[in-house]
Amino acid sequence: MSGSRVLILGYGNPGREDDGLGPALAERCGALGLPGVTVDSDYQLNIEHAADLSGYDAVIFADASVDAREPFSFGPTKAAETIAFTTHSVSPEAVLAICQDSFGPPPEAWVLAIRGYSFEFAEGLTDKARENLDRAVAFVKSKITSRKEQQMGSCSASKKTILIIDDDPDIRAAVRIILEAEGYSVGEAAGGEEGLKVAEKIKPDAIIIDLMMEEVDTGAQVARKLKDEEFAGPIWMLSAAGDTVQYNLDQRELGLAGIFQKPVDPARLVKTLKSKLAGG
Amino acid sequence: MADNGKRKIVINPVTRIEGHGKVTIHMDAANNVEQARFHIIEFRGFERFIQGRFYWEAPVAVQRLCGICPVSHHLCGAKATDVIVGVDKLPPTAEKMRRLMHYGQTYQSHAMHFYHLASPDLLFGFDAPVAKRNVIGVIQEFPEAATKAVLMRRFGQEIIKATAGKKVHGTGAIPGGINKNLSVEERDSLKKDADKMLEWAVEALELAKKVTKAGGQSLLEFGSFPSNHLSIVRPDGCMDLYDGVLRAKTSDGKIILDQVKPADYLDYIREEVRPWSYMKFPFITSIGQENGWYRVGPLSRINCCDFIDTPVAEKERQEFMALGGGKPINSTMAYHWARMIELVHSAEKIVELLDDPDLQGTNLVAVGKKRPRGVAWIEAPRGTLFHHYEINPETDQIRVANLIVSTTNNNEAMNRCVQVVANQHLKGKAEITEGLLNHIEVGIRAYDPCLSCATHALGRMRLQVQLVGPDGSIIEEKLRG
Numbered sequence: 001m002s003g004s005r006v007l008i009l010g011y012g013n014p015g016r017e018d019d020g021l022g023p024a025l026a027e028r029c030g031a032l033g034l035p036g037v038t039v040d041s042d043y044q045l046n047i048e049h050a051a052d053l054s055g056y057d058a059v060i061f062a063d064a065s066v067d068a069r070e071p072f073s074f075g076p077t078k079a080a081e082t083i084a085f086t087t088h089s090v091s092p093e094a095v096l097a098i099c100q101d102s103f104g105p106p107p108e109a110w111v112l113a114i115r116g117y118s119f120e121f122a123e124g125l126t127d128k129a130r131e132n133l134d135r136a137v138a139f140v141k142s143k144i145t146s147r148k149e150q151q152m153g154s155c156s157a158s159k160k161t162i163l164i165i166d167d168d169p170d171i172r173a174a175v176r177i178i179l180e181a182e183g184y185s186v187g188e189a190a191g192g193e194e195g196l197k198v199a200e201k202i203k204p205d206a207i208i209i210d211l212m213m214e215e216v217d218t219g220a221q222v223a224r225k226l227k228d229e230e231f232a233g234p235i236w237m238l239s240a241a242g243d244t245v246q247y248n249l250d251q252r253e254l255g256l257a258g259i260f261q262k263p264v265d266p267a268r269l270v271k272t273l274k275s276k277l278a279g280g
Numbered sequence: 281m282a283d284n285g286k287r288k289i290v291i292n293p294v295t296r297i298e299g300h301g302k303v304t305i306h307m308d309a310a311n312n313v314e315q316a317r318f319h320i321i322e323f324r325g326f327e328r329f330i331q332g333r334f335y336w337e338a339p340v341a342v343q344r345l346c347g348i349c350p351v352s353h354h355l356c357g358a359k360a361t362d363v364i365v366g367v368d369k370l371p372p373t374a375e376k377m378r379r380l381m382h383y384g385q386t387y388q389s390h391a392m393h394f395y396h397l398a399s400p401d402l403l404f405g406f407d408a409p410v411a412k413r414n415v416i417g418v419i420q421e422f423p424e425a426a427t428k429a430v431l432m433r434r435f436g437q438e439i440i441k442a443t444a445g446k447k448v449h450g451t452g453a454i455p456g457g458i459n460k461n462l463s464v465e466e467r468d469s470l471k472k473d474a475d476k477m478l479e480w481a482v483e484a485l486e487l488a489k490k491v492t493k494a495g496g497q498s499l500l501e502f503g504s505f506p507s508n509h510l511s512i513v514r515p516d517g518c519m520d521l522y523d524g525v526l527r528a529k530t531s532d533g534k535i536i537l538d539q540v541k542p543a544d545y546l547d548y549i550r551e552e553v554r555p556w557s558y559m560k561f562p563f564i565t566s567i568g569q570e571n572g573w574y575r576v577g578p579l580s581r582i583n584c585c586d587f588i589d590t591p592v593a594e595k596e597r598q599e600f601m602a603l604g605g606g607k608p609i610n611s612t613m614a615y616h617w618a619r620m621i622e623l624v625h626s627a628e629k630i631v632e633l634l635d636d637p638d639l640q641g642t643n644l645v646a647v648g649k650k651r652p653r654g655v656a657w658i659e660a661p662r663g664t665l666f667h668h669y670e671i672n673p674e675t676d677q678i679r680v681a682n683l684i685v686s687t688t689n690n691n692e693a694m695n696r697c698v699q700v701v702a703n704q705h706l707k708g709k710a711e712i713t714e715g716l717l718n719h720i721e722v723g724i725r726a727y728d729p730c731l732s733c734a735t736h737a738l739g740r741m742r743l744q745v746q747l748v749g750p751d752g753s754i755i756e757e758k759l760r761g
Contacts, residue, residue, distance in 0.1 A: 014344065043350065044348075046392070046433065048388075048430050048431075050430055051430050051431060051434050080416070090415075094416070098415065101423065101426070102419060102423065102430060103430075121344070121345075
């Protein structure tokens with residue numbers, strides 16, 4: 001995300017339980033007083049929001065989702081080329097298209113889809129949705145803060161390339177979304193051998209490897225080979241059994257920078273990478 | 281197709297209409313329409329949502345029923361609680377602030393519906409590809425009009441924000457009055473665009489008129505049927521979208537009821553429940569269930585009133601009514617033209633109100649003696665909206681609530697429309713094409729129904745089209761979205 005003026009547009013009906021996640025996120029982010037950030041909320045995304053986008057460098061559309069990955073998904077989006085059908089409420093892509101056609105180039109855009117669970121007539125969010133909201137707010141805060149740091153030249157994440165090696169395409173996609181949102185370049189590989197080849201090709205600054213792929217210790221084997229090949233960057237292991245791995249893997253011997261527990265906490269992932277790669 | 285040759289076409293949900301509706305069309309072996317129904321598949325539980333709340337919470341709480349027309353619920357709820365707090369006449373500032381809010385809502389809703397939802401069908405034809413028949417297609421072919429539509433909707437929203445305090449869950453209207461006036465800064469900000477918005481409204485009306493006339497008799501007959509019409513009017517017969525007495529006319533203009541006051545509505549209107557739909561079917565009691573159903577909304581309001589008290593809209597009303605020689609117009613597609621007359625009327629009222637110094641007044645709330653029952657109505661963009669609350673005077677909690685929303689009032693009419701359109705356009709045709717399905721949608725869309733209460737979370741909206749045999753097997757299925 002580049003530029004200094006960011007609009008966070010949260011939409012949904014707070015009278016329908018988790019449908020209120022979008023406005024709740026906007027309210028929470030507004031209370032944070034993030035520099036350069038304007039928040040707005042509405043029941044629905046509508047055509048006049050196309051005019052509202054003018055003058056912003058970036059926009060985050062925040063909405064509840066009935067089927068997004070928990071706790072939320074975050075990814076770039078762009079103006080729709082075609083629209084299959086429309087209602088009084090419109091999609092972020094349609095708003096961007098209307099903005100593009102009627103009001104000039106739309107801002108860089110992202111969709112933050114926060115997982116909700118219940119959408120009945122009742123006040124307030126469900127407990128699980130509230131947890132997801134907390135993590136989404138932390139993520140947005142981290143993202144906005146890192147954007148400011150980038151503008152101040154303290155960390156140029158866009159120059160860094162991260163390789164994610166995991167046989168689960170959803171995990172790779174999730175890590176890619178998180179890291180690309182931070183300006184990193186991301187390479188992917190679906191297994192150990194492929195990972196070594198991709199690493200040779202793209203020369204990543206850091207690598208994240210799933211421990212259990214073809215075999216239970218494939219990740220450790222890959223880390224060992226990378227060390228033998230004198231890969232100098234930090235390597236993190238990814239595991240669904242993070243704590244157990246802590247005690248059963250010789251991190252020093254493998255040259256690991258650490259272990260991330262699945263599911264990955266976006267804020268922790270970004271913070272850790274930034275800390276390790278800053279100034280490098 | 282099943283052995284007996286009968287089949288059922290299912291359109292679910294209906295696109296470009298708020299919410300999740302389902303249309304089933306039962307056809308016989310010769311592809312003649314046997315029966316058509318417009319189902320409401322989402323149970324909304326309005327009344328239970330309101331029961332138990334303190335009455336003064338109602339004007340804010342009821343907005344959460346619908347994200348499409350929250351202002352209508354907000355104002356109707358406030359009007360019902362005016363009655364409960366014993367206030368029959370608001371201070372001028374409060375009444376005019378509420379009216380301004382209401383005209384702002386009507387203006388943005390009508391502009392949005394016409395340009396964004398209806399005009400693609402009217403401008404490109406019902407059989408145009410769905411990829412073109414949407415607002416982006418309008419932007420590409422008619423960029424200036426599309427941009428104006430966005431700014432018109434935004435202007436209406438700005439009025440709502442200035443009068444209700446905010447766009448989501450506005451708090452402006454309270455029992456007995458309003459909680460803010462319009463500052464000079466807010467007034468001046470709105471005034472700078474108001475004349476332009478009236479000008480653009482007239483342009484939209486001209487376009488609606490042009491495409492309706494160009495469509496000729498076939499367009500006017502599309503999905504049309506005779507019906508009763510119902511709306512509120514000012515006691516002297518003038519159109520009034522905010523307040524008045526209830527009037528109903530037959531399809532040829534005879535008065536069925538007139539000068540009915542809100543408190544007496546149960547003596548004149550009843551609601552029927554049918555097992556296949558969650559939505560009730562209201563009817564005029566004196567005529568009965570079979571023939572007492574009626575239409576509401578822009579077409580019915582123009583048909584029911586005697587005149588409009590703003591000059592441009594009145595001139596246009598006269599031209600519109602001349603279509604039927606002064607008798608009610610019963611054409612489904614004439615809704616769009618009528619809606620644009622109301623768009624102009626709303627813009628004229630906004631211009632008029634912004635020049636009224638009462639909006640800067642400071643007497644905002646009236647008080648009276650508490651009553652146990654409050655009934656009110658308002659003409660929401662889609663039609664007449666009823667709110668009826670009864671409270672426990674000891675606890676101030678609402679113990680009984682009954683709401684008849686605009687789309688419910690048009691329930692039977694939309695079913696009739698589907699039946700007529702299906703007969704006109706699906707008869708003898710074996711193939712379910714996009715164009716054919718859209719004819720059904722076009723008919724329903726003219727009523728601008730709102731079914732969803734605005735739950736729109738990502739992943740929920742899609743179009744499912746099924747052709748189902750009488751044995752339940754799916755013969756053909758289409759998905760969009």
